[in-house]
Amino acid sequence: AQTVTQSQPEMSVQEAETVTLSCTYDTSESDYYLFWYKQPPSRQMILVIRQEAYKQQNATENRFSVNFQKAAKSFSLKISDSQLGDAAMYFCAYAAGTYKYIFGTGTRLKVLA
Amino acid sequence: GAGVSQSPSNKVTEKGKDVELRCDPISGHTALYWYRQRLGQGLEFLIYFQGNSAPDKSGLPSDRFSAERTGESVSTLTIQRTQQEDSAVYLCASSLGGGQGNQPQHFGDGTRLSIL
Numbered sequence: 001a002q003t004v005t006q007s008q009p010e011m012s013v014q015e016a017e018t019v020t021l022s023c024t025y026d027t028s029e030s031d032y033y034l035f036w037y038k039q040p041p042s043r044q045m046i047l048v049i050r051q052e053a054y055k056q057q058n059a060t061e062n063r064f065s066v067n068f069q070k071a072a073k074s075f076s077l078k079i080s081d082s083q084l085g086d087a088a089m090y091f092c093a094y095a096a097g098t099y100k101y102i103f104g105t106g107t108r109l110k111v112l113a
Numbered sequence: 114g115a116g117v118s119q120s121p122s123n124k125v126t127e128k129g130k131d132v133e134l135r136c137d138p139i140s141g142h143t144a145l146y147w148y149r150q151r152l153g154q155g156l157e158f159l160i161y162f163q164g165n166s167a168p169d170k171s172g173l174p175s176d177r178f179s180a181e182r183t184g185e186s187v188s189t190l191t192i193q194r195t196q197q198e199d200s201a202v203y204l205c206a207s208s209l210g211g212g213q214g215n216q217p218q219h220f221g222d223g224t225r226l227s228i229l
Contacts, residue, residue, distance in 0.1 A: 035217065043202060044116075045156075045220035052215070091155060099144060099163070099208075101218065103155040 002027045004094050006104035013082045014112050020067075021077045021107045023092030030054075032096035034068070034075045039106070040088040048090070051075065079109075087111045115139070117221035119205050125227045128197060134190040134224045138207030145182055146218060147190050148204040149174075156204065162188060192226075200228045 003026045013019035025034070036048040051059045051068050058066050063083075067076045079086055092104040118137040126132055138145050147159040158172040162182040173179070177195075182188040192199055202225050206218040 033215065037220075043204070043223040043225070045204065045206070045218075047217050047219070050217060099146070099161055099169075100158055101156075105155045 002029075002094060002096065002102050004092055004102050004104040006090075006092055006107050008107045009105075010108045010110070012110040012112055013079070013086075015082055015084060017082055018078060018080045019082055019109065021079075021090050021092075021109065023075045023077070023104055025073050025075065025092075025094050025102075027073070027094065027096060029096040032094060034066075035093040035095070035101070036064070036066070036075075036077045037091045037093060037103075038086075038088045039091060040085075045091070049077065082111050084111050084113060117205055117207050117219055119203075119221035119224050121224055122222065123225045123227070125229065126195060127229050129194055131191065131193045132195055132226060134192075134203050134205075134226070136188045136190070136205030136207075136221060138186070138188070138205070139219055141185075142207035142209055142219070143185050144208045144210065144216075144218075145188050146206045146208075147180055147188070148206065150202045150204055150223070152201070159190070159203075195226075195228045197228045200226055202226070 032053045034051045037045045049061045063080045065078045089106045093101045095101045120135045143164045145162040148156040160180045161169040177193045180190045202223040204223040206220045208218045209216045
């Protein structure tokens with residue numbers, strides 16, 4: 001069965017610094033998608049970044065980038081130049097040929113001024 | 114255009130009452146999903162609608178839970194005879210096509226349900 005694990009329940013980062021959130025997953029599929037979603041206190045889940053497993057190149061969206069290690073089944077999110085508005089719950093998710101996303105339990109990111 | 118809209122934003126009700134939660138997907142999105150998020154936990158899949166196909170109800174936790182969708186528009190999630198363990202945030206999402214990874218899910222703000 002596919003699983004997604006986020007081993008860091010909470011992380012803190014100083015404003016303007018860089019932080020990396022970890023995510024590992026387990027699958028026997030070779031083709032799949034990985035996502036990072038952000039959930040601020042407003043509760044809305046916002047797609048931050050998406051990675052297609054068949055692409056070697058790591059996805060990047062402005063200050064957000066991923067380190068995708070397919071062999072290690074690792075998908076970490078790096079946030080550069082952290083801002084106060086980055087404070088939120090971050091969820092890693094997996095989808096393989098199906099609409100059923102599998103979500104991790106989340107990492108709460110605190111940004112310190 | 115408008116995003117996924119959910120109502121009410123918050124709902125407080127007494128144990129044993131029925132509640133109905135509403136979701137308006139993004140226009141043109143054929144797929145619609147309901148999730149439950151208990152405090153401090155990840156998202157738990159409840160039900161999936163895709164066009165006129167039979168919905169996937171495999172995530173519904175009990176027969177007290179049901180959902181309907183009219184065509185490719187509004188969906189309602191109904192919980193009958195609510196129990197305290199039903200307290201959670203209920204999130205709705207929609208996507209183009211089947212949402213198979215290449216068509217990301219877009220979420221609403223959720224409904225926070227509190228059962229007294």
